Amino acid sequence: MGARKSREPLSRERALAAAIALVDAEGLAALTMRRLAAGLGVEAMSLYYHLPGKEGLLDGLVEAVIGEIEVAVGRAEATAAGGDWRTRLRGRFLAARAVMLRHPWAPALLSSRPTIPVGVYGYYDGIIATLRDGGFSYRIAHRALHAFGSLALGFAQEVFRPAAAGGATDVEAAETDLAAMAEALPHLTAMVAAEAHAAEDPTLGWCDSQTEFEFTLDLLFDGLERARE
Template sequence: MTSPRAAGTAPRSALTRARVLESAVTLADRDGLGALTMRSLARELGIEAMSLYHHVANKEDLLDGVVDVVAAEIQDAVGRLEALPDDAPESSWKPALRRQILAARTVLLRHPWASTVLESRKSFSLHVVRYYDSLIGLMRRGGFSYDLVHHAMHALGSRALGFSQELFEPDGATAGSAGDGSAEEGAADAATALLLQMADELPHMVEMLAEVGHQDTGSTLGWCDDQTEFEFGLDLILDGLERLAEREKP
């Protein structure tokens, strides 16, 4: 009689690239990006590490794959938004673009490690390219020339995907680097303590840090990237683009 299969394992025939990538996303969500290794993923799946190489060529291929999973989730979130009717006024581009970017952000808030991986990729997921194409389509409907669209995409940068790049970020404080957030908090505290020691040399920086606090930990994708700061920057850019688009009209 064949012994029952151990819990958490699966026959090799049931293992697919999609299942491997979904398990990788689950592992990173639970334990942080630093915990995502080929060995730990194999344990998560209940298989030998070598079996993974039938589905992902190496760690870089694995990271490309998890980006694709998250990007597909972004596409699904955007697809659930109410589409602009054909007769919507040109001014509709701005709230529609804002909704789409914030929908992408809701996905990244579920996977806070993903912004780090997105920044590191040398090639785009097809889902990411389609997402960007939909942003461009909204701006074109708003009367943007392709030249202004090009400038807009550079100005938005990573905000187009729902996160902002940090000007200052303590080592170890990148999103998703630890499962419980203790490493991020410790690194940020150490950086703040160092600045306080240099108060005479950095008076404006120290005064700013003393006045401004970022306590919205549930909406943070970086050291200072809380929801308020993200939306402030996004609205600042969109307001400026709106003025430029008006200038382009005959």
């Protein structure tokens, strides 16, 4: 008789990795403690030892994504070692965005959590350190953080984000509504018609494309350079 294959013990890391894989494939609405437990081959109650309920699970997902950002940014920082502040911050923010593009559900989840994950503080401390190394005062660094907003974490926080409440943006319905109001909203309608996103331009929302993300970064960096001078 062959030796019985031992089952990998359940851990917080293993549970979160499985949860991320599930949400990447099917979205946040598919994530339940029961569904996750079934995928791991354990009883649902076993998960509670590592993740205290659904809210604890969601907090864990955010922490895991922040951890991915820290790793990605570490690589970007190593690549940009010796570069100026602008090169380093650009690499940092684009590395964070690459993580968000892998997990397009993460921006809405991060925006909805009632507490700030501990890892975020260290992440922003690194941004301030980069600005200080670049010759900026703490006053300008503080104002820069306000200007960057969620761009620092790799996404643009849109005005309307139904996904933050568990929904989704119905782009076709929104565009139909806009077309119906074209006479009353000529400039908004014309802008949307002129600014259709290219199919190859990765997006995280109705109006959060890679091209617009990088344009906004460069605009902010130009402004910061003038403020420093």
